[in-house]
Amino acid sequence: MNSVDADIADYRYAIFSGGVGGAKLALGFYLEQSSEELLVIGNVGDDFNHWGLHISPDLDTLMYTLAGVADPDRGWGRAQESWTVLDTLSDLGGIDWFRLGDRDLAVHLERSVQMGEGETLSTVTRHLCRAFGVTATLVPPTNDEVRTMVGTADRTLSFQEYFVRERCEPLVTGLLYQGASQATLLPEIGRSLAGDRLEAVILSPSNPYLSLDPILEIDDLRRRLAASPAPVVAVSPLIQSQAFKGPTAKIMMELGFAVSTLTVAQHYADILDGIVIDSADRELSGAIADLGIKVWITDTNMGNEQDKRRLAAEVISFSETIAG
Numbered sequence: 001m002n003s004v005d006a007d008i009a010d011y012r013y014a015i016f017s018g019g020v021g022g023a024k025l026a027l028g029f030y031l032e033q034s035s036e037e038l039l040v041i042g043n044v045g046d047d048f049n050h051w052g053l054h055i056s057p058d059l060d061t062l063m064y065t066l067a068g069v070a071d072p073d074r075g076w077g078r079a080q081e082s083w084t085v086l087d088t089l090s091d092l093g094g095i096d097w098f099r100l101g102d103r104d105l106a107v108h109l110e111r112s113v114q115m116g117e118g119e120t121l122s123t124v125t126r127h128l129c130r131a132f133g134v135t136a137t138l139v140p141p142t143n144d145e146v147r148t149m150v151g152t153a154d155r156t157l158s159f160q161e162y163f164v165r166e167r168c169e170p171l172v173t174g175l176l177y178q179g180a181s182q183a184t185l186l187p188e189i190g191r192s193l194a195g196d197r198l199e200a201v202i203l204s205p206s207n208p209y210l211s212l213d214p215i216l217e218i219d220d221l222r223r224r225l226a227a228s229p230a231p232v233v234a235v236s237p238l239i240q241s242q243a244f245k246g247p248t249a250k251i252m253m254e255l256g257f258a259v260s261t262l263t264v265a266q267h268y269a270d271i272l273d274g275i276v277i278d279s280a281d282r283e284l285s286g287a288i289a290d291l292g293i294k295v296w297i298t299d300t301n302m303g304n305e306q307d308k309r310r311l312a313a314e315v316i317s318f319s320e321t322i323a324g
Contacts, residue, residue, distance in 0.1 A: 011039040011137065011192055013316075014230075015202045018043045018211025019058040020075040021237060021246065022204030023065035024302040028312030029202075030066050030136050031305065038136040039192060040066075043206070044121070045148035045177060045214025046159050050098055051089075053108040054115055057160075058211065059125055059140060060107060067132035078103040097165045122186055141215045144183035148214050149176040159210070168247040172254045175209055180217035185224070193228045200319035201225060203234035205300065207248045208267050209255070222271055231273040231322040233315060236261040239278040239300060262287050269293065274322050276300060276315055294322055 013033065015026050017040055026040050043058040057076070064070035064078055071079045081101035090096040100108065107128060114124045120143040129138050150162040151174035162168065192198055206212050216222055225232050241259040243249045249259045257263045261281045265272065265288045274294040277284065278301075285295040296318040302308045 010037075010195070010197055012037040012197060012199045013202065014039045014041065014189070014192055014198060014200075015204055016041050016141075016212055016215055017058070017062060017204040018206030019046070019061040021243075022058075022206035022211065023062050023070075024308050025202070025204045025235060025312060025315075026062060026136075027065050027305075028302065028308030028310075029315075032309045032312040033316070035066075035135040036137075039189075040136055040138045041141050041189060041215060042138060043211045043214055044140045044142070045146050045180075045210070046163075047145075047147070048158055048160050050160075051095070051100070051108075053105075053112045054121075055098075055100075055108055055160075056111065056121070056125070056140070059138065060104070062138055063125075063129055063132055063134060066129075066134045066136060066138070069132065077101055098160060139186055139189070141189060141218050141221070142183040142186055144179060146180045146183050146214055146218065147178040148210060149178050151175065163210075163247075168250065172251050174255075175213070177214045177217045180214060181219075183218045185219040185221055190224055193224050193230070196229060198228070198230040199323070200316065201228060201230050201232045202315060202319075203232070203268060203272075205235040205237040207237060207243075207246055207251070208264055209248075209251055210246070216271075225271040231319050232271050233274045233276065233319050233322070234264065234268050234272055235276045235300060235311070235315060236264050236278065236281070238264060238281070240280050260284065265291055265293055274318055276311075276318060294318075296321075 017026050029038055042062045046057045048055055061076050069078050071077045081103055083101055085102055085105055111124050122139050122143055125138055148159040150157045152170035237243055237248055238261050252259045261277050262284045265275050269291050272293050276296045279297055282297055288295050298314050
């Protein structure tokens with residue numbers, strides 16, 4: 001066991017997160033609290049093999065965001081990126097629908113080399129974070145393969161085929177988290193959830209169905225969360241019927257769910273102690289409270305660094321209130 005594995009049970013906050021939207025809140029915690037006390041568990045359902053490389057988009061978005069090198073305009077990838085390899089590959093007739101910049105490509109090369117030599121994804125992720133100066137602990141939920149598959153009217157697509165190549169246009173008929181039920185939760189995460197030093201578990205404002213369910217379907221994680229002595233608090237990814245980022249509202253409608261923070265609360269009801277909702281959804285607080293879930297109402301927009309830190313501080317205060 002490496003040193004980070006031995007220390008994970010001592011973390012005060014554990015954040016389950018997808019990519020861009022969740023990374024904003026993770027950054028708020030990273031800046032607001034002692035970063036060494038922060039455990040971030042990133043979605044791997046989006047991972048795939050491309051150009052012969054292991055690509056981990058959400059883990060990388062979280063790493064780049066915490067390291068302060070994410071592209072602020074695109075919201076993914078690295079700032080000050082160049083595209084020489086992609087442009088040349090495109091000229092050669094290669095597959096170019098998934099845009100990998102030159103700087104980003106170096107990360108995937110290093111990850112793939114290390115994993116090819118037998119290192120686990122969690123170990124390689126820690127190595128990369130150290131190289132970028134990230135002092136929080138960022139881990140995948142498992143070292144086993146979990147892949148989000150998107151059912152559409154005429155075929156099943158991998159997540160990246162649906163999200164990037166098809167630009168989320170096909171109607172979604174169902175979702176499958178391939179490999180999740182057979183995957184083994186990273187043991188250190190289980191120990192952390194059961195530990196008495198953990199003060200809160202946070203479900204970030206990521207897409208519940210595409211970003212967090214691939215994590216929550218692993219092994220017996222939902223049972224572990226329900227049994228954890230630390231309060232489990234979600235931050236809604238919706239403000240009324242609008243999502244912070246991505247196709248959350250579209251997918252909810254296509255799967256037959258009402259596009260509402262109440263639906264999000266119902267989705268997590270078996271594990272949730274509290275939920276943070278936007279002031280615009282104040283009228284839903286009573287119905288959410290009827291589910292046995294405490295509610296914190298605030299401005300959930302995270303347009304700048306100050307907003308991210310403020311929201312993180314409020315989530316911490318809310319968690320302390322729940323813990324009593």
